[in-house]
Amino acid sequence: MASKNGMKIAIVGGGLAGLAAAMKIAEAGHDVDLLSVVPVKRSHSVCAQGGINGAVNTKGEGDSPYKHFDDTVYGGDFLANQGPVKRMCDMAPAIIHLFDRMGVPFSRTKEGLLDFRRFGGTLHHRTAFAGASTGQQLLYALDEQVRRFESEGKVEKFEGWEMLSLVLDDHQVCRGLVAMNLQTLELKTFPADAVIMATGGPGLIWGKSTNSQVCTGSAVSACYQQGARYANGEFIQVHPTSIPGEDKLRLMSESARGEGGRVWVPKKQGDTRSPQSIPVEERWYFLEEKYPAYGNLVPRDIATREIFQVCLDGHGIGGDNQVYLDLTHIPAEELTRKLGAILEIYEMFVGDDPRYVPMKIFPGVHYSMGGMWVDSDQRTNIPGLLGAGECDYSIHGANRLGANSLLSCVYGGFVSAASAIEYAGGVERSTTEKNGIYDAELKKQQVINDRIIKNEGDENQYKIHEELGKIMTENVTVVRYNDRLKATDDKILELKERFHRLSINDSNLWATQAVPQARQLWNMLELARVITLGALNRDESRGAHYKPEFPDRNDEEWLKTTVAEFSDESPVFSYEDVDISGIEPRARDYSKGSSKKE
Amino acid sequence: MSESNGHLQKKMLSNPPETIKVRIKRRENLKSDQYTDTFEVPYRRNLNVISVLMHIRKNPNTTDGRDVTPPVWDMNCLEQVCGICTMVINGHVMQSCSALVDDLLLESGDNTISLEPMSKFPNVRDLKVDRTPMFDHLKKVHAWVELDGSHDLGAGPAMPQETQQERYAYSRCMTCGCCLEACPQYDGDNYIGPQAIAQVRLFNMHPTGEMNREDRLEALMDDDGIANCGNSQNCVQVCPMGLPLTRAIYETNREVTVHGLFGWLRK
Known part of the structure; x- marks a missing residue:
C-alpha cells in the first residue's frame, strides 16, 4: 500500500463513528487498519431507529443550527462543553445531505425532498429518517463507502479481532495497540501513528439493556486502566420506552x-x-x-x-x-x-x-453520555489516542436528545479523523520501533490470557456478570441513593475478588468465547466502579442523574465535568469547569411553552 | 375482547411443558466431525432461542449427564437487524434472536428444538459460520455509490416517494445468509446468489448509482452470475427482512439481458 508519507492510523470499532473516520482518512490518502469484534456491518449502530438531527429547516418553522445547539445544550442540562456542540449542530445539515448523496433511502416528501419528523426535546421537525431503521441505513452507507476504499487497498479490515490494550512508549504516548484474534486467540500488535477509539457504549454492564452484545465498554475500560481519563461516567440514559x-x-x-x-x-x-x-x-x-x-x-x-x-x-x-x-x-x-x-x-x-x-x-x-475524556478535537489525554462516538463523553452533557446520537457519531468520526491525520503528520517514528515496547505489551497481554485459561476455580463468569447486571440495574439507573451506591461499589469489589477464582469452563480454545468474555468482564467491573462512584460523589440531580436526597440541580458546586483516573485501589476523581461560553445556564423546565429563554 | 380476534394477538401455548429439549449440532473446529449434544432447559413463557442458548452456556450439562464445553454461536443486536445469529432451527433457516420457543413448540407439537449451523458456509465451530463470501460479493458488484468526495457538495438528488420505498426495501438486507442457505443453486462459488443481486438493484435504482450500473451488470454476467438462478423462489420465502428478492432477480436479469444484447453499442 502506498500512502502519503507512510502514515498509518488504527481505528477500533466499525460502527458509525469508526467508519466515518475510516472513510475520511482513506479519502485523504492515508492507510487505515480497522479493527472490529464483529463484521463492521453488524455493529450496534444498526439498532438506532429514529433518525438523525439537522436543522435543514424545510418545514417553514424557522429552525436553525443555533436552535438545534440550544435544544441540545438545554436538553443536556448544561453539562456539555458548548464549543463542540455548536460545531456539530452547524455541520449537521451538510452531514444529512452527504448521506443522501451516498444513497441512504431517507423518507421523502411529495416533492421528492428529504422529509423530517419531530423528536423529543424540540419543537421543530428536525429529524431526517429512513423508515424506522435509520441507524441501519446510515451504517450501511458508510460500510459501502469504506468497502469501496477497502477494494482499492486503502483500508484493511480486521474483523473478528478484539482490542486488549494500547501500546504506550516511555513517555505515555500511544504507538498502537494489541488485539486478539477471536478464532485463534492469537495476539498481534498493530503499530500505528494514532489510534481512534470508536467502540460504542457499555450497556452490557447492566446485563440487560437495549445495547447489542458487543457493547461491553471493554476496550475503553482497557484504555482507562492504562491512563486515559474517563468523564461523566455516572450519566447513563435510561430510555423511557x-x-x-x-x-x-x-x-x-x-x-x-x-x-x-x-x-x-x-x-x-x-x-x-x-x-x-x-x-x-x-x-x-x-x-x-x-x-x-x-x-x-x-x-x-x-x-x-x-x-x-x-x-x-x-x-x-x-x-x-x-x-x-x-x-x-x-x-x-x-x-x-x-x-x-x-x-x-x-x-x-x-x-x-x-x-x-x-x-x-x-x-x-440505553446510552452512556459519559465516556473517554476528549478535548474539542476529539483527542484524549494520551497523545496519539483519540475517541469518537458513544465511547467519548462530549456533546450530550447530562442527557442526550433523541436522534443526536447518530449525528454525534458521524461528527466525532469526522473530527477525530482530521485530528488524527494532523497529529500523525508530526509523529517521529524511528526511535520507538527499536525499543521493544510492542513485544513487551504483547507478552503482558499473553500472560493475562494464560492466567485466565489455566485458572481453575469455582466461579462461573456468566453468573458473576449476571450479579453485576442485577445490582447495577437496581441501584445505578433512574433513581439513586448514596447508601445503595456505596453498597453497589462493595458488591463490585466482591465480584472482582471472585473473578480471580473463575474457571473458563471451555477446554477447546479454538473460537472459544469464554476467554474474550472473561477479559471483557474484568474490564466491565473496572468501568462499573467509575460509573457507580461517580454517581455516589455527585450530590445533585442533573439530567439522567437523579437523587431524591438532592433533588435540585446545583450549578454552584456541580456544573462540572467528572473526570476519573485509574489507580490500583480506586478511581481518582477530579472535576473540571464546563465551557458555557455560548449559552448561559438556565432552569430546565419543559412544562412551559417553549425551550427558549423569553 | 376486540383484540383477541385472530391475527392481532399472539397464539398461546395451551399446555406448556416443564422443560424443553435442545439438540445442538456441534463441531470442535473447521476440520473436525459434527456431533450432537442434547440439553434440557426449564420452560418459561416468551423465551427465544438466544435465551435458551444463554441458559445452556451458563449450565453446559447434557441430558446424559456430561459436563461439556459451552456451545459457541454468534449473536449481537438480538433485534433481527444485525444479521449475525442465523441458524437452522427445526430444519428452517432463520435468526435465532427472533425465533420464539412458544412458536417453535406450537409448530412442531413436541418439546424438542433442534439447532444446526448453516450448511452453505465454512462451519467455524458449533453454530458459528464464516460468511466472508457474502461481503466479497458486495465488493464484486460494486455495491456503493461513487462519490466525488465526502466534503460538502450540497443536497442529494430529489427522488419520488415510490422509488425511495422500493430502494428502502432492498436496503434492509442485513447479509444474514438465509437466502443463500435456502437456495438450491447456491453452493459456495458457483452462483453469486440473490443477496448480491438485490444490492445491484438497490444501487442501479439510485440516480447517482445508476451512472455505474454497467459495472454492476457486468459483474453479474460472469460464470457465477445471475443466469444461474433456477427460479425455485426459496429465497423470497425465507428472507427475514421481506426483501422482494425474486423481483430483484427478475428486473436485474432483464437489465443484464438488455445490456448483454446492446451494451456493446454504447462503447
Whole structure:
C-alpha cells in the first residue's frame, strides 16, 4: 500500500463513528487498519431507529443550527462543553445531505425532498429518517463507502479481532495497540501513528439493556486502566420506552412518540380491562397532563422518571412495571409506512400488533453520555489516542436528545479523523520501533490470557456478570441513593475478588468465547466502579442523574465535568469547569411553552 | 375482547411443558466431525432461542449427564437487524434472536428444538459460520455509490416517494445468509446468489448509482452470475427482512439481458 508519507492510523470499532473516520482518512490518502469484534456491518449502530438531527429547516418553522445547539445544550442540562456542540449542530445539515448523496433511502416528501419528523426535546421537525431503521441505513452507507476504499487497498479490515490494550512508549504516548484474534486467540500488535477509539457504549454492564452484545465498554475500560481519563461516567440514559425480554431490553424508538404515540395508564389502579375497552376519559395521559407543550415528547430523562414514578405509585398496568404506548388512533397504513420496522420488532417479540393493540413498555438502560475524556478535537489525554462516538463523553452533557446520537457519531468520526491525520503528520517514528515496547505489551497481554485459561476455580463468569447486571440495574439507573451506591461499589469489589477464582469452563480454545468474555468482564467491573462512584460523589440531580436526597440541580458546586483516573485501589476523581461560553445556564423546565429563554 | 380476534394477538401455548429439549449440532473446529449434544432447559413463557442458548452456556450439562464445553454461536443486536445469529432451527433457516420457543413448540407439537449451523458456509465451530463470501460479493458488484468526495457538495438528488420505498426495501438486507442457505443453486462459488443481486438493484435504482450500473451488470454476467438462478423462489420465502428478492432477480436479469444484447453499442 502506498500512502502519503507512510502514515498509518488504527481505528477500533466499525460502527458509525469508526467508519466515518475510516472513510475520511482513506479519502485523504492515508492507510487505515480497522479493527472490529464483529463484521463492521453488524455493529450496534444498526439498532438506532429514529433518525438523525439537522436543522435543514424545510418545514417553514424557522429552525436553525443555533436552535438545534440550544435544544441540545438545554436538553443536556448544561453539562456539555458548548464549543463542540455548536460545531456539530452547524455541520449537521451538510452531514444529512452527504448521506443522501451516498444513497441512504431517507423518507421523502411529495416533492421528492428529504422529509423530517419531530423528536423529543424540540419543537421543530428536525429529524431526517429512513423508515424506522435509520441507524441501519446510515451504517450501511458508510460500510459501502469504506468497502469501496477497502477494494482499492486503502483500508484493511480486521474483523473478528478484539482490542486488549494500547501500546504506550516511555513517555505515555500511544504507538498502537494489541488485539486478539477471536478464532485463534492469537495476539498481534498493530503499530500505528494514532489510534481512534470508536467502540460504542457499555450497556452490557447492566446485563440487560437495549445495547447489542458487543457493547461491553471493554476496550475503553482497557484504555482507562492504562491512563486515559474517563468523564461523566455516572450519566447513563435510561430510555423511557423499551420492551422487557429474557435476553435483552428491546428498544421502542422515540419515533413512536414522534409520530403521535401517546403514553397512558388506566386511571383506576389495577384495572384489568383490555386497553381498547377503557374509554378515553378513564385513561390518564400523565405526560400530556404535566407537560402540555412537549406532551409525550419531553426529553428522555424526564419521560423515564415520570413512567418510573407512575409505576412506583402503583398506577402501572395491572400494578406491574409497565405503561401503555398507544398508536392505535393513527391509521394503520400510515403507521406501516412511517414506523413499519419498529412495529415489526414489537409484533415479532411480543406477538401483539401495535397498530391495533397499545404496546406495553418500561424504561431500559440505553446510552452512556459519559465516556473517554476528549478535548474539542476529539483527542484524549494520551497523545496519539483519540475517541469518537458513544465511547467519548462530549456533546450530550447530562442527557442526550433523541436522534443526536447518530449525528454525534458521524461528527466525532469526522473530527477525530482530521485530528488524527494532523497529529500523525508530526509523529517521529524511528526511535520507538527499536525499543521493544510492542513485544513487551504483547507478552503482558499473553500472560493475562494464560492466567485466565489455566485458572481453575469455582466461579462461573456468566453468573458473576449476571450479579453485576442485577445490582447495577437496581441501584445505578433512574433513581439513586448514596447508601445503595456505596453498597453497589462493595458488591463490585466482591465480584472482582471472585473473578480471580473463575474457571473458563471451555477446554477447546479454538473460537472459544469464554476467554474474550472473561477479559471483557474484568474490564466491565473496572468501568462499573467509575460509573457507580461517580454517581455516589455527585450530590445533585442533573439530567439522567437523579437523587431524591438532592433533588435540585446545583450549578454552584456541580456544573462540572467528572473526570476519573485509574489507580490500583480506586478511581481518582477530579472535576473540571464546563465551557458555557455560548449559552448561559438556565432552569430546565419543559412544562412551559417553549425551550427558549423569553 | 376486540383484540383477541385472530391475527392481532399472539397464539398461546395451551399446555406448556416443564422443560424443553435442545439438540445442538456441534463441531470442535473447521476440520473436525459434527456431533450432537442434547440439553434440557426449564420452560418459561416468551423465551427465544438466544435465551435458551444463554441458559445452556451458563449450565453446559447434557441430558446424559456430561459436563461439556459451552456451545459457541454468534449473536449481537438480538433485534433481527444485525444479521449475525442465523441458524437452522427445526430444519428452517432463520435468526435465532427472533425465533420464539412458544412458536417453535406450537409448530412442531413436541418439546424438542433442534439447532444446526448453516450448511452453505465454512462451519467455524458449533453454530458459528464464516460468511466472508457474502461481503466479497458486495465488493464484486460494486455495491456503493461513487462519490466525488465526502466534503460538502450540497443536497442529494430529489427522488419520488415510490422509488425511495422500493430502494428502502432492498436496503434492509442485513447479509444474514438465509437466502443463500435456502437456495438450491447456491453452493459456495458457483452462483453469486440473490443477496448480491438485490444490492445491484438497490444501487442501479439510485440516480447517482445508476451512472455505474454497467459495472454492476457486468459483474453479474460472469460464470457465477445471475443466469444461474433456477427460479425455485426459496429465497423470497425465507428472507427475514421481506426483501422482494425474486423481483430483484427478475428486473436485474432483464437489465443484464438488455445490456448483454446492446451494451456493446454504447462503447
